[in-house]
Amino acid sequence: MKFYNTMNRKIEEFIPQDPTNVKIYCCGPTVYDFAHLGNLRTFIFYDILRRSLVYAGFKVKQVMNITDVDDKMIKNSKKRGMALKEYAAMYTKYLFDDLRDLNISEFESYPRATESVDEMKTIIYGLLKKGYAYKSDDGIYYNVSKFEDYGKLSHASFKSNVARIKNDEYDKESAADFALWKDWTKEDENVFWEDGIQRGRPGWHIECSAMSIKHLGETLDIHSGGIDLIFPHHENEIAQSEAYTGKPFVRYWLHPGHLFVNEKKMSKSLHNFYTLRDLEKLGFDPLSFRLMTLDVHYRAVLDLHLDTLKKYEKTLEDIDITMKSFDKLERGDYSSDKDSLKSAKIALNGFKDAVLEDLNLPLAMTQLFRLIDIINKKVAEGKINQSDYEELRNAVFEMDSVLGIIKSYNVPQEIITLANERKELRDKKAWMEADKKRTIINDAGFKIIDLANSNYIIIKNRKYGR
Ligand SMILES: [Zn+2]
Numbered sequence: 001m002k003f004y005n006t007m008n009r010k011i012e013e014f015i016p017q018d019p020t021n022v023k024i025y026c027c028g029p030t031v032y033d034f035a036h037l038g039n040l041r042t043f044i045f046y047d048i049l050r051r052s053l054v055y056a057g058f059k060v061k062q063v064m065n066i067t068d069v070d071d072k073m074i075k076n077s078k079k080r081g082m083a084l085k086e087y088a089a090m091y092t093k094y095l096f097d098d099l100r101d102l103n104i105s106e107f108e109s110y111p112r113a114t115e116s117v118d119e120m121k122t123i124i125y126g127l128l129k130k131g132y133a134y135k136s137d138d139g140i141y142y143n144v145s146k147f148e149d150y151g152k153l154s155h156a157s158f159k160s161n162v163a164r165i166k167n168d169e170y171d172k173e174s175a176a177d178f179a180l181w182k183d184w185t186k187e188d189e190n191v192f193w194e195d196g197i198q199r200g201r202p203g204w205h206i207e208c209s210a211m212s213i214k215h216l217g218e219t220l221d222i223h224s225g226g227i228d229l230i231f232p233h234h235e236n237e238i239a240q241s242e243a244y245t246g247k248p249f250v251r252y253w254l255h256p257g258h259l260f261v262n263e264k265k266m267s268k269s270l271h272n273f274y275t276l277r278d279l280e281k282l283g284f285d286p287l288s289f290r291l292m293t294l295d296v297h298y299r300a301v302l303d304l305h306l307d308t309l310k311k312y313e314k315t316l317e318d319i320d321i322t323m324k325s326f327d328k329l330e331r332g333d334y335s336s337d338k339d340s341l342k343s344a345k346i347a348l349n350g351f352k353d354a355v356l357e358d359l360n361l362p363l364a365m366t367q368l369f370r371l372i373d374i375i376n377k378k379v380a381e382g383k384i385n386q387s388d389y390e391e392l393r394n395a396v397f398e399m400d401s402v403l404g405i406i407k408s409y410n411v412p413q414e415i416i417t418l419a420n421e422r423k424e425l426r427d428k429k430a431w432m433e434a435d436k437k438r439t440i441i442n443d444a445g446f447k448i449i450d451l452a453n454s455n456y457i458i459i460k461n462r463k464y465g466r
Contacts (some may be wrong), residue, residue, distance in 0.1 A: 001056045001356045003222075004299060006230065006253040007153055011358050014252060016221040022053055022060045023216040025250075027208060027225035027233070028110065030067040031091035032076050034275040035098055037289065038259040038266055041302055042226045044293050045256040047104040049224065051402045052355050062107040063215045066092055068114050070168050070204055074191055084191050088112070098276045101286040103404040111211045113202070117193050119210040120202045123244050124180045132243040133180055138166060139200060140181040147239040153253060154231040168204035178236055179203040205236035209249075213241065223250040227257050227299075256298045263303055274304075282306070288313035291405050294361045316405060319372055321449065323396065323406060324458075326375050330383040337388055340374050344395050347371045351399050361403075368399050411458050415446050419458050422448070 001014045016022045026046045029039055046064065053060050067073075068088035077087035092112075124140055127133035132146045144150045151157055165176040184192045184199040192199050202210075212220055218241070225234060234253065241249040258265070261272035276286055292312045296302045347370040354363035375392055378384050400406045422437035441448060441458070450456045 001053070001058075002358050003252050003254055004358050006255050007250070009155070012252070016058065017219065017251070019057070020059045022058045022221045023219075024049070024053075024060055024062040024222040024224070025208070025212040025216055025220050026062065026064040026107075026223075027229055028064040028066050029095060030070050030073060030204075031088050031095060032070070032072040033091065034094055034277060036266060037261070037274045037276070037279075037304065038226070040098060040102060040276060040289070041259045041293050042224075042256050043099060043104055044102055044290055045298050046107075046224060047102075047404065048294070048298070048359060048361065048402065049222070049254065050105055050107070051404065052359055055352075055398075055402050056356060060108075061216065063109050063111065063212065064107050065208060065211045066095075066110055066112050067204065067207060068092070068112045069191060069201055072168075074188060078189070085114075088114075098286075101276060101280075102290050103287060105404075109215055111215055113207040113211065116207070116210045116214055117202060119214045120180075120206045121193075121197050123206060123210055123213070123240065124197075124202075126244045127180065127240065130243060132239075138185075139179045139183045139203075140198075141177040142180055142205075142236065142239060143177055144239060147243055149242070150239055151235065153235050153238055156231065176232070178205060178232065180206045180240070205233055206240060208233070208237050209240040209244070212237075213245070218245040218247045218249070220250045222252045222254060224254040224256070227255045230255060258301050260301055260303045262305060279309070284309060285313055285316060287405055288316050291316055294403060294405070295365060297362055298359055319368075319406060322372055322376055322379065325379045326389075326393065329379060329389065331386045331389050332383070334383055334385045336385045337378070340378065341388060341391055344371055344374055344392055347374075348395050348398060351402075355402055364399070364402070368396075368403065371395055371399065411446060415441055415444060415458060419448055419456065423456065 002011050003014050004011045024046075029035055035043070043064075046062070050060055050062050066088075069084060073084060073088065077084045080087060082090075124133060127142065128135070128140065131143075133140055133142050135141075166179045166182060168179075180203050181197065182200050182203060184194075184201070188201065192201055194200070212223070223234070223237075238249050260266070261274065264270055264272055266273045276289070279289060280286065288309055289312075292304065292309055293302060295312070347367040350370075351364045351367035354360040354367065357363075371392070375396070378388075378392070396406070418437050418441050422434045422441070425431075425434035425437065438448060446458050448456050448458055
């Protein structure tokens, strides 16, 4: 398996420290608002990374942090008149709803920054002791001029270190000493820690160093985050962690690219800013967004247009209808179709090669469509050999273990039962009774599509409530 490693700027063979325990740290969101589609593209990538590693035979331990204290959160929670904790819990719940709707796998842990403040303090004291950090009049800062390798990830050389930056986010061209610990001011109100340290709160960058070391150890196999985190966030994480432990912090750095909407960076003032809820209000299935992100290489810019998204939605439904029809195909001791099986095998091999080569999902998906074509052909034939059916279906499942886009297989049993009852009623021509069942199914967020010869499929209704 190969990945493009941002640190060395090339595609490299992936060799983890322990293949039965691949340590992955993913920078998670600051829960100050709903996640936007750019964030969600990154989180879908984390999931694809995980699924692909598992597909390649590795066992993973994946951690995504939740930043539940920072400048913006304190400001926004105050505006809403909510306690920081309560505010963070609300947006964390919304975040998990989004992850679920996008069929993103559950990771091993989601540590909250506020639960690791002791570990942050330990690192800060370690850095002070080693001379990498200093106290100033408003907090404790990291002295970037002390860390020789500063700039090695972003491949920048910094000559002057004149600035000192307290804010969590900054777009400086030059390096700047950044806050590890911010002394309390009255704007922070009741948000502070003070046990064994000057009353205050941690800076953003130190959170990730502390949580990654706490949950995964001093050297990570993979660290990932959106491309805009390379500088200063990831550069600062390296400086803190390596100065503190004296060990390499990360072996492979993976950075998914930007998301644009209508060729422009998303922004509220350009009216092209979307959350997943916005897409759902427009009637889109969240999985159509997932499918769209997979069709562009993760390192490339993804440019979202709503009419293109509609095409993905249609593709999603077509795949679903094919698989449902395939499951209803008459199966038995018919002669095996060796040619189709051979083509399916070629598609599956092509799929695997594409995934293993720096997660080339767009190429992998062309192989899924080859396989779907084969299945459509079998559906048109109206019957299939039982073991051919199993082999083809397994091939689709194998691909979907990475892609996670086939939606039909999570229809609850009670809906299936209702649909069967409806079919029996229709067979008896009890139309009104059958329609009542259909209404119950619709109300539960599912839709029945009737096919020829009294077959039917159930799909998740696109516009489901929240
Ligand atoms: Zn981070």
